[in-house]
Amino acid sequence: xxxxxxxxxxxxxxxxxxxxxxxxxxxxxxxxxxxxxxxxxxxxxxxxxxxxxxxxxxxxxxxxxxxxxxxxxxxxxxxxxxxxxxxxxxxxxxxxxxxxxxxxxxxxxxxxxxxxxxxxxxxxxxxxxxxxxxxxxxxxxxxxxxxxxxxxxxxxxxxxxxxxxxxxxxxxxxxxxxxxxxxxxxxxxxxxxxxxxxxxxxxxxxxxxxxxxxxxxxxxxxxxxxxxxxxxxxxxxxxxxxxxxxxxxxxxxxxxxxxxxxxxxxxxxxxxxxxxxxxxxxxxxxxxxxxxxxxxxxxxxxxxxxxxxxxxxxxxxxxxx
Amino acid sequence: xxxxxxxxxxxxxxxxxxxxxxxxxxxxxxxxxxxxxxxxxxxxxxxxxxxxxxxxxxxxxxxxxxxxxxxxxxxxxxxxxxxxxxxxxxxxxxxxxxxxxxxxxxxxxxxxxxxxxxxxxxxxxxxxxxxxxxxxxxxxxxxxxxxxxxxxxxxxxxxxxxxxxxxxxxxxxxxxxxxxxxxxxxxxxxxxxxxxxxxxxxxxxxxxxxxxxxxxxxxxxxxxxxxxxxxxxxxxxxxxxxxxxxxxxxxxxxxxxxxxxxxxxxxxxxxxxxxxxxxxxxxxxxxxxxxxxxxxxxxxxxxxxxxxxxxxxxxxxxxxxxxxxxxxxxxxxxxxxxxxxxxxxxxxxxxxxxxxxxxxxxxxxxxxxxxxx
Numbered sequence: 106x107x108x109x110x111x112x113x114x115x116x117x118x119x120x121x122x123x124x125x126x127x128x129x130x131x132x133x134x135x136x137x138x139x140x141x142x143x144x145x146x147x148x149x150x151x152x153x154x155x156x157x158x159x160x161x162x163x164x165x166x167x168x169x170x171x172x173x174x175x176x177x178x179x180x181x182x183x184x185x186x187x188x189x190x191x192x193x194x195x196x197x198x199x200x201x202x203x204x205x206x207x208x209x210x211x212x213x214x215x216x217x218x219x220x221x222x223x224x225x226x227x228x229x230x231x232x233x234x235x236x237x238x239x240x241x242x243x244x245x246x247x248x249x250x251x252x253x254x255x256x257x258x259x260x261x262x263x264x265x266x267x268x269x270x271x272x273x274x275x276x277x278x279x280x281x282x283x284x285x286x287x288x289x290x291x292x293x294x295x296x297x298x299x300x301x302x303x304x305x306x307x308x309x310x311x312x313x314x315x316x317x318x319x320x321x322x323x324x325x326x327x328x329x330x331x332x333x334x335x336x337x338x339x340x341x342x343x344x345x346x347x348x349x350x351x352x353x354x355x356x357x358x359x360x361x362x363x364x365x366x367x368x369x370x371x372x373x374x375x376x377x378x379x380x381x382x383x384x385x386x387x388x389x390x391x392x393x394x395x396x397x398x399x400x401x402x403x404x405x406x407x408x409x410x411x412x413x414x415x416x417x418x419x420x421x422x423x424x425x426x
Numbered sequence: 427x428x429x430x431x432x433x434x435x436x437x438x439x440x441x442x443x444x445x446x447x448x449x450x451x452x453x454x455x456x457x458x459x460x461x462x463x464x465x466x467x468x469x470x471x472x473x474x475x476x477x478x479x480x481x482x483x484x485x486x487x488x489x490x491x492x493x494x495x496x497x498x499x500x501x502x503x504x505x506x507x508x509x510x511x512x513x514x515x516x517x518x519x520x521x522x523x524x525x526x527x528x529x530x531x532x533x534x535x536x537x538x539x540x541x542x543x544x545x546x547x548x549x550x551x552x553x554x555x556x557x558x559x560x561x562x563x564x565x566x567x568x569x570x571x572x573x574x575x576x577x578x579x580x581x582x583x584x585x586x587x588x589x590x591x592x593x594x595x596x597x598x599x600x601x602x603x604x605x606x607x608x609x610x611x612x613x614x615x616x617x618x619x620x621x622x623x624x625x626x627x628x629x630x631x632x633x634x635x636x637x638x639x640x641x642x643x644x645x646x647x648x649x650x651x652x653x654x655x656x657x658x659x660x661x662x663x664x665x666x667x668x669x670x671x672x673x674x675x676x677x678x679x680x681x682x683x684x685x686x687x688x689x690x691x692x693x694x695x696x697x698x699x700x701x702x703x704x705x706x707x708x709x710x711x712x713x714x715x716x717x718x719x720x721x722x723x724x725x726x727x728x729x730x731x732x733x734x735x736x737x738x739x740x741x742x743x744x745x746x747x748x749x750x751x752x753x754x755x756x757x758x759x760x761x762x763x764x765x766x767x768x769x770x771x772x773x774x775x776x777x778x779x780x781x782x783x784x785x786x787x788x789x790x791x792x793x794x795x796x797x798x799x
Contacts, residue, residue, distance in 0.1 A: 134792065145676050169788070172787060172788050173788060173789060174787075175789060176788075188655060188788055193550055196549065196550055201548050201550070204546070205541035206541065207537075207540050207541025207542035207544070208457060208542070211455070211456045211459040211460065212456065216455065220448065220451070221549065224445070224449045224546065224549035224550060225549055226441065226444075226550055230771070240606060252459075254720075277560050307683075326580070
């Protein structure tokens with residue numbers, strides 16, 4: 106299957122110097138074809154979400170992008186360079202945070218970052234300051250001299266992110282960075298990723314928690330069963346329509362008004378009874394809410410039922426079955 | 427982006443070595459912070475001390491017994507030093523062979539299962555730097571055990587009979603043997619998918635070197651049927667305890683005749699791969715060809731002599747081979763240890779090389795069950 110569309114709104118294609126892209130990459134492990142002819146592009150300065158169910162090939166694709174795994178077919182380009190030929194140069198530009206939290210448990214956070222900086226051959230002078238700044242940035246300064254063993258999962262996650270950022274890479278690959286984080290840390294991660302993208306880095310985030318990706322991702326690449334299923338921007342996803350959930354103090358009056366307006370809706374039997382319906386865009390939502398309020402229906406909540414990306418994901422799930 | 431890398435001004439080999447050093451530092455920091463290593467070291471020190479004391483005590487007891495009951499002349503004119511040295515040396519080598527796999531075979535598989543190997547691989551480190559760094563760290567950790575046992579080898583010198591040269595050569599050869607086992611362990615570790623598998627295979631490899639070489643030499647000897655030309659030896663009167671020169675007790679006469687013999691020199695290299703043979707054979711013993719008394723040859727020197735006899739083959743050991751009187755004691759002219767050490771080095775170099783291939787990234791083939799991260 107070919108890529109459905111190039112992400113619009115980015116005049117620079119995958120051949121441009123910034124960002125990271127994969128063209129027609131395949132990789133199998135024995136008889137298991139983990140990735141088949143996948144296309145992927147993450148432009149510089151944007152957060153790109155890599156979305157797919159478990160076992161869709163997300164981690165395999167990220168390992169190939171991180172230059173750890175060689176694709177059987179296809180090419181990978183990091184800032185215009187091929188990892189097979191310019192391995193060292195590519196790695197200076199790559200930051201990778203794995204989904205498994207491997208930490209050297211007996212070392213302190215400060216020592217871990219210092220070691221990583223050495224492995225990236227960063228100059229010795231100013232190294233201490235650089236490490237301290239990074240620890241500040243991920244809010245680990247207070248725990249900098251504790252051994253990594255005592256850090257909580259969320260703190261280890263932040264340390265892992267700092268480890269991926271210590272050499273100031275231009276491409277950041279994050280495999281399930283939000284798993285195991287509490288809501289506060291998720292918000293923090295979101296802000297940090299937006300900030301990194303604003304600095305001009307290409308940020309790739311793989312996840313299957315879609316609601317948070319809505320808030321941070323500029324674009325998304327959907328993969329399933331080892332193939333790229335769709336590439337789209339969050340704006341496009343939103344334009345494709347979204348399901349809204351509406352509840353009222355008098356459900357009967359709400360149903361009557363919606364029927365009067367000629368809208369198709371579904372009754373949602375939950376803890377709080379509500380109706381859901383598809384709306385094409387924000388303008389439609391605005392008009393509907395106004396109509397309902399003017400008609401005297403007591404609206405108690407009116408909100409998108411799912412995230413824009415989740416909507417696409419669920420539709421794809423339906424299409425594929 | 428370009429001005430950040432610290433490559434300007436440093437040559438490529440220096441940068442390579444710096445990377446190895448960084449990996450060694452990372453490894454040693456982790457090892458030095460684990461309590462288990464110190465506990466093992468303490469147990470080691472105490473055990474070696476106990477063995478030294480027991481050897482000394484038993485030598486004293488046997489001396490006392492001989493003086494009380496026997497009319498024998500003292501067979502060991504050199505004092506207990508030589509005996510303590512040999513027993514401690516054999517003990518230290520045995521335990522070093524048991525400890526080194528534990529210190530090395532988890533080096534890479536452990537990181538792999540802990541998810542930290544890929545963290546190293548994704549940096550600018552070359553696979554060789556990771557491998558050498560792990561090897562040197564394992565070797566240094568194992569050398570600490572040798573350092574802990576060095577005082578007891580020095581006691582051997584202090585109690586007389588041994589020269590500092592013996593101790594130095596013995597320690598050096600122990601260090602080399604431990605290094606070879608560490609290289610085997612790290613190489614196997616890079617190839618294996620699971621820590622337990624790497625450790626078991628490394629122990630089996632060490633067992634192969636210690637026992638397998640003996641067994642294969644023994645079985646291999648049976649395949650070396652050959653002949654040797656020898657004349658008739660004429661033995662003098664049997665006098666086992668006669669304190670004469672350390673020489674032959676026969677003369678050769680008659681024509682040369684073909685006799686069946688085992689050409690052990692063809693399989694002696696198998697014996698040479700045994701770590702005990704390498705260490706025993708490398709120690710420069712005093713030349714005993716003119717010395718009185720056979721009994722003062724210790725166990726370790728005995729190993730060396732046996733290995734050299736195997737290497738000399740029937741031409742050097744059968745009485746009156748080629749009509750020549752054979753010396754009972756083979757001098758230092760024909761050492762076996764360089765061959766054995768060379769073969770051991772070749773084996774560990776092969777495994778390190780294969781391990782290096784397994785660490786290359788971007789990885790093409792992965793062994794079954796191996797996850798990159």
